[in-house]
Amino acid sequence: xxxxxxxxxxxxxxxxxxxxxxxxxxxxxxxxxxxxxxxxxxxxxxxxxxxxxxxxxxxxxxxxxxxxxxxxxxxxxxxxxxxxxxxxxxxxxxxxxxxxxxxxxxxxxxxxxxxxxxxxxxxxxxxxxxxxxxxxxxxxxxxxxxxxxxxxxxxxxxxxxxxxxxxxxxxxxxxxxxxxxxxxxxxxxxxxxxxxxxxxxxxxxxxxxxxxxxxxxxxxxxxxxxxxxxxxxxxxxxxxxxxxxxxxxxxxxxxxxxxxxxxxxxxxxxxxxxxxxxxxxxxxxxxxxxxxxxxxxxxxxxxxxxxxx
Amino acid sequence: xxxxxxxxxxxxxxxxxxxxxxxxxxxxxxxxxxxxxxxxxxxxxxxxxxxxxxxxxxxxxxxxxxxxxxxxxxxxxxxxxxxxxxxxxxxxxxxxxxxxxxxxxxxxxxxxxxxxxxxxxxxxxxxxxxxxxxxxxxxxxxxxxxxxxxxxxxxxxxxxxxxxxxxxxxxxxxxxxxxxxxxxxxxxxxxxxxxxxxxxxxxxxxxxxxxxxxxxxxxxxxxxxxxxxxxxxxxxxxxxxxxxxxxxxxxxxxxxxxxxxxxxxxxxxxxxxxxxxxxxxxxxxxxxxxxxxxxxxxxxxxxxxxxxxxxxxxxxxxxxxxxxxxxxxxxxxxxxxxxxxxxxxxxxxxxxxxxxxxxxxxxxxxxxxxxxxxxxxxxxxxxxxxxxxxxxxxxxxxxxxxxxxxxxxxxxxxxxxxxxxxxxxxxxxxxxxxxxxxxxxxxxxxxxxxxxxxxxxxxxxxxxxxxxxxxxxxxxxxxxxxxxxxxxxxxxxxxxxxxxxxxx
Numbered sequence: 001x002x003x004x005x006x007x008x009x010x011x012x013x014x015x016x017x018x019x020x021x022x023x024x025x026x027x028x029x030x031x032x033x034x035x036x037x038x039x040x041x042x043x044x045x046x047x048x049x050x051x052x053x054x055x056x057x058x059x060x061x062x063x064x065x066x067x068x069x070x071x072x073x074x075x076x077x078x079x080x081x082x083x084x085x086x087x088x089x090x091x092x093x094x095x096x097x098x099x100x101x102x103x104x105x106x107x108x109x110x111x112x113x114x115x116x117x118x119x120x121x122x123x124x125x126x127x128x129x130x131x132x133x134x135x136x137x138x139x140x141x142x143x144x145x146x147x148x149x150x151x152x153x154x155x156x157x158x159x160x161x162x163x164x165x166x167x168x169x170x171x172x173x174x175x176x177x178x179x180x181x182x183x184x185x186x187x188x189x190x191x192x193x194x195x196x197x198x199x200x201x202x203x204x205x206x207x208x209x210x211x212x213x214x215x216x217x218x219x220x221x222x223x224x225x226x227x228x229x230x231x232x233x234x235x236x237x238x239x240x241x242x243x244x245x246x247x248x249x250x251x252x253x254x255x256x257x258x259x260x261x262x263x264x265x266x267x268x269x270x271x272x273x274x275x276x277x278x279x280x281x282x283x284x285x286x287x288x289x290x291x292x293x294x295x296x297x298x299x300x301x302x303x304x305x306x307x308x309x
Numbered sequence: 310x311x312x313x314x315x316x317x318x319x320x321x322x323x324x325x326x327x328x329x330x331x332x333x334x335x336x337x338x339x340x341x342x343x344x345x346x347x348x349x350x351x352x353x354x355x356x357x358x359x360x361x362x363x364x365x366x367x368x369x370x371x372x373x374x375x376x377x378x379x380x381x382x383x384x385x386x387x388x389x390x391x392x393x394x395x396x397x398x399x400x401x402x403x404x405x406x407x408x409x410x411x412x413x414x415x416x417x418x419x420x421x422x423x424x425x426x427x428x429x430x431x432x433x434x435x436x437x438x439x440x441x442x443x444x445x446x447x448x449x450x451x452x453x454x455x456x457x458x459x460x461x462x463x464x465x466x467x468x469x470x471x472x473x474x475x476x477x478x479x480x481x482x483x484x485x486x487x488x489x490x491x492x493x494x495x496x497x498x499x500x501x502x503x504x505x506x507x508x509x510x511x512x513x514x515x516x517x518x519x520x521x522x523x524x525x526x527x528x529x530x531x532x533x534x535x536x537x538x539x540x541x542x543x544x545x546x547x548x549x550x551x552x553x554x555x556x557x558x559x560x561x562x563x564x565x566x567x568x569x570x571x572x573x574x575x576x577x578x579x580x581x582x583x584x585x586x587x588x589x590x591x592x593x594x595x596x597x598x599x600x601x602x603x604x605x606x607x608x609x610x611x612x613x614x615x616x617x618x619x620x621x622x623x624x625x626x627x628x629x630x631x632x633x634x635x636x637x638x639x640x641x642x643x644x645x646x647x648x649x650x651x652x653x654x655x656x657x658x659x660x661x662x663x664x665x666x667x668x669x670x671x672x673x674x675x676x677x678x679x680x681x682x683x684x685x686x687x688x689x690x691x692x693x694x695x696x697x698x699x700x701x702x703x704x705x706x707x708x709x710x711x712x713x714x715x716x717x718x719x720x721x722x723x724x725x726x727x728x729x730x731x732x733x734x735x736x737x738x739x740x741x742x743x744x745x746x747x748x749x750x751x752x753x754x755x756x757x758x759x760x761x762x763x764x765x766x767x768x769x770x771x772x773x774x775x776x777x778x779x780x781x782x783x784x785x786x787x788x789x790x791x792x793x794x795x796x797x798x799x800x801x802x803x804x805x806x807x808x809x810x811x812x813x
Contacts, residue, residue: 148802162434174683176675187661192618193652194673194726195644 004017009260010246013294017266019267021273030277035155039223042147042157043068043216043232045261047239048246049165050212051163052260053172055243057205058185058252059112062237063101063119064213067094068232071217077130087143091214095124098210102203113205120236127229132280135227147222159221162261164212181205186251241292242267247299266291313375314339314508315360315391315478320369322355329355331532332639339476342500342509344523344540346516348717348748352532353512354396357480360510362386374475377610390473392466393480396744400458400465402451407433409450410465414472434632435471436464440499454606456488463496470506477507479620485513486744486772489605492705497522514747516545528552549747561718570808571782574632575735576765581626586612587790590626594735599720599757601781601798603771603808609790611653612772614737617768619643625668631734644673647734649727651741653770655716659723660713666704667693671723674730696725700756717749724756735766743772754780774805786811 022029046062054061071094078086097119105115147157172178180201183191192198220231246263248255274287316336322329331353337343347353358364360371363380373389374380386790400409407426409417418429426447433446443462450458463484469477475579481500485493500522513519519526520540528551529538536551571609576594581587587609602610616623619637626637630646637643640650652658660669670693671678676688693707700721704714709721720741727733738757742750757780761767771777777784778798786794786808794811796803 086578170683176679176684179668179672179675179684183661183664183668186663187657189658190661191672193618193640193650193658195641196672197641199639268340 008267010259012247013130013291014262014269017273017291020061021269021277024277026171028273030243031153033276035150035153037268037272038158039155040272041264042155042161043219043223043235044238044242045158045161045217045264046212046216047232047235048242048260048264049161049168050209051239051243052248052255052257053168053181053205053208054112054285055248055250056133056172056185056252056255059105059206060116060240060250061098061114061206061209062116062236063097063100063123064209064210064257065232065236066120066122066124066127067210067213068216068220068235069229070094070097070123072216072220072227072231073127073135073229074119074227075144075217076135079137079141079143080219081140083140084143086140087218090210090217094214095207097293098213099203099207101210102206102289104156105204105206106199122224124229131227131229132236137221137226141222141225144218144222147219157222161219164215165257165261168208172256177204178203182253184256238239238267238271244291245292267277311377312338314341314373314476316372317356317360317371318372320359320366320371322352322359322364322366328532330359333369333529333532333534333535334638335527336538337478337508337510339502341504341524341663342504342511342522344519344526344547345510345512345513345529346519346526347529351529351552353481353529355532356511356529356737357393357512359484360386360478361391361480363393368686373478373685380475390469390475390477391480392469392477394466394482394484395484396486398455398458398462400450400461400646404450404455406437406448406450406461407445407446407447409461410436410446410468412465412690414512416472417700429641432468433464436468437461442494456492456606457496459484459488460492460496465498478506478510480490480504480512481745482512484511484513485515493518514745516548520545527579552747565769571598572764575630576768577598577627577629577632578617579614579627581616581623583621583624585790587787590792592785592792594768594794596734596764596766597761599761599769599782600769600778601771601777601784602787603774603777603812604783604787605812607789608812609788611739611789613787614650614739614768614770617643617735618737620650626709647731648735649673649736650729650734651720651723651738653740655719655723655744656712660711660719663710666697666702666711666714666722667707667803670696672730673726677730686710693725694728696729700725701752715749717745717752720745720749720753721756724753728760732763732765735768736760739770740772741769742776773806778802778808780806784808788812 018029029034047068049060050064063122071090074090075087078090082089099245101115101119104110106111132183147160149156151159172181180191180196183196184198184201188198221227242263244250246259248259270291275281281285318334320330320333330567333356345353355364359366359380362381362383362385362812369380370377371380373391378389379385407429411429415429418425418432430446437444437446440460440463442464444453444457444460450461453461466479485496488496499516500509500511511519511522520543521758523540526538526540526543527534528548530552538548573596574593575596579591590613592600604610612621615621617628619640622638628637630648635642635646656662667689671689678684678692690707697704697707700722702718704718711719714722727736741753745753757767769781771780781798784796784798784803785792788811796808
């Protein structure tokens with residue numbers, strides 16, 4: 001039982017939060033409210049999935065939010081003229097951005113923290129220089145608009161995000177690439193000496209992160225009917241928090257998408273729930289911080305991590 | 310004045326799946342050296358760690374000079390005067406030697422929170438001089454070789470002498486396993502000298518060393534203390550039998566083995582050079598041949614092996630595998646060409662210790678368990694199980710974390726990693742028997758022989774000349790980056806002396 005605690009804890013925390021808030025405000029648990037919750041979670045889920053893969057590799061991607069914002073701005077400009085091809089182009093671009101960051105990380109041997117921090121500034125800056133303010137999207141909206149629909153009562157954006165999460169989960173668990181990611185996160189030298197092409201795996205993982213950031217940009221455009229250079233600013237820390245709260249080790253190697261999904265739900269429930277319960281939004285960061293610390297304290301699997309930094 | 314320096318009673322410790330210690334009791338008298346011998350996995354390391362306060366036993370008591378010491382409390386043990394030299398080194402590589410030696414107990418070498426470097430260096434110098442060691446105390450620890458760092462470890466533990474009243478208790482966990490003959494002699498002489506001022510527990514695989522310095526010997530098997538003997542009257546064969554619980558056959562003597570059928574050239578090095586490491590290295594390794602490289606630290610033999618595997622690129626020259634020239638920019642290419650590498654730093658380079666045995670074994674050639682884009686877990690399990698049986702790896706299950714296995718079994722997993730696909734063309738073994746006990750060594754020896762018989766070419770660096778001579782078909786001696794001699798290990802095999810002459 002003791003051993004299972006870290007694995008179960010995130011789910012327990014989630015259930016506790018849902019019940020707690022539900023007791024306070026029963027309408028929170030209504031179908032409508034839950035649907036809104038899921039729709040809110042989709043962008044964070046996509047980014048958290050991206051972040052999970054990078055964190056499992058032993059790195060971190062601080063640029064995901066900036067790339068998302070950039071993608072939203074580019075989409076707003078391109079969709080009216082190029083439709084689906086515009087979407088494809090933007091996704092290709094964000095993937096390339098991710099790959100570039102991975103490449104620099106590998107070739108120049110710079111920590112991913114540093115490379116993606118620089119990226120964060122760079123891509124946000126480019127987005128701002130292209131568009132100083134919100135760009136509404138009318139023509140071409142339908143290319144991304146389908147995400148605002150719903151499938152069997154569940155918001156399509158959530159289905160999409162969950163589908164992507166599932167795919168990545170499968171890849172991490174049961175593909176060679178997933179095995180390599182884990183091995184690099186847990187023992188990069190041994191992985192290298194076993195013939196793993198560490199450089200390529202790293203670049204591929206960062207490229208994936210870029211791709212998912214682009215997809216998140218599309219999701220944001222769908223939701224807000226516009227592109228905005230600061231669209232995703234508030235999403236970076238929640239994406240990392242979701243991964244950590246879910247129980248994936250920030251040091252790499254342990255954890256996974258399943259845990260991240262629960263983490264995302266916890267973070268979303270917190271964001272929405274705090275407002276519903278009537279707590280002054282000013283206290284939101286406080287409540288937020290408390291829950292994150294409690295959740296991590298409960299979920300961190302100390303049996304596997306020898307030294308806590 | 311008590312009759313006993315340190316005594317432990319009824320110590321037990323259980324790890325998942327393994328009873329590491331089972332009701333162990335022993336004592337060490339003042340100013341005596343107690344030798345502790347046993348196979349890998351017999352519990353020696355665990356016992357020492359418990360005595361040093363690093364591991365908390367499930368049961369049992371520790372008494373130092375008749376005063377109970379809280380088990381699992383490292384500081385309490387240190388205050389009582391117990392110090393330990395670790396098998397897998399405990400030095401910090403980013404600070405100087407002096408800082409390491411006096412870490413945590415700088416005394417008056419620290420004033421107002423700042424180091425008094427002169428004082429610190431001279432205090433450290435005093436400890437190093439006890440060992441007759443000429444390593445400068447302001448050297449950066451990371452720049453020293455493994456063997457040099459071992460000396461610093463020893464100096465660090467000797468520093469306890471100056472800090473406590475009464476005799477310290479020094480625990481030495483395999484202090485000599487990676488040293489060469491001259492250094493081993495220095496260490497053993499030190500241990501004999503230290504007897505006058507300390508009580509010592511000495512763990513080593515090498516029976517001759519233990520017999521040389523110990524007054525009494527305890528034998529451990531499977532977590533239990535099975536015998537105690539007086540060193541002067543001990544019988545080597547009896548001790549070996551007690552360790553293994555069976556009659557030891559000298560499996561790893563060559564016994565004038567019939568001519569190995571040697572085939573095509575697997576590896577060919579032509580004029581391989583890397584500035585300031587080695588120069589003009591040329592030799593061949595044929596299928597079925599075991600080529601051993603002899604040489605001291607700095608002779609370049611490790612660097613050559615790593616160059617072949619792509620871990621350290623050579624400056625110039627050619628490497629040919631099966632006749633095809635290769636440009637290895639990294640281990641990945643070498644692996645694709647059928648080269649395998651069993652590294653000396655097992656826990657860092659050989660295995661991902663936090664991954665399971667199963668995951669480690671399939672890491673190098675994961676395509677053999679693939680089915681389409683996904684991995685076939687069923688196939689993975691059965692292949693891994695097959696190799697666990699074949700190499701007799703002792704592990705509770707395929708999902709046990711590799712870091713929990715004993716050294717010998719870890720080494721078998723590393724070996725299996727290269728064998729699991731198809732036969733590799735070339736295997737490079739870098740100190741493959743390091744840290745293994747007699748039984749495990751014999752097994753690995755036998756496996757390596759088998760592999761050669763199957764037609765794999767093997768490049769070998771061994772810990773001792775005896776091992777090298779026993780295992781190799783051809784011996785190349787390197788000194789200062791060049792090959793100085795070549796011996797055919799047929800009958801009669803070259804003597805250690807002959808080889809040594811060309812090594813130094």
